[in-house]
Amino acid sequence: MIFVQTLSFICHDEEALNALFDQWGTETSSTIGYWQSVVMKDRDRPDRYTVWVEFPSYEEAMKNSSRPETDSYARRLFAMVDGEVEYSNYDLVGGAASVVGPGR
Template sequence: MSFVQIIDFETTRTEEMDKLFDEWMQTTTGRRTASHDLHTQDRDRPGHYVEIVEFPSYEEAMRNSEMPETQQFAARMRELCSGEPRFMNLDVLRDADLRS
């Protein structure tokens, strides 16, 4: 079963945050272990975002987290946030396709 990391954060520096995400994606091409990413914005709370990142496993997520580029990304992200981001590590227990 896959593994999901949720990053819940607030920022007023969206352009800088977008650039940071783009830089991380570029510098980790071919080495990152994340398989899917959703960058979301809360409609009811301006400046509130939730990043949903999927990995093949917990072990692959931890390997990704240990990469120097990810460590640098996390440090810079904290600087761009209004307050401390919240990280949640979730084991996927059920994955259902609801389109049918």
């Protein structure tokens, strides 16, 4: 079953945040344990971000969590956020409809 983990946090340096995730993707592309990750910025709450990370399974997510590289990047993320990182864990139980409109 597809597993999704979200991380929500406050960060005041969007450029550094994007650089961290770009570096993470580049440096771990050969050992990547997840299918995709997306960094989202909250339109209603300045400096609030949520990261969506999709894995093929919960077990693969746990393997990814135990990697030293993951720990290193998590520590760097924790150093740039205000307060705690809020984690949420989800099993994907339904499909999403895709709407294609003008400009897509």
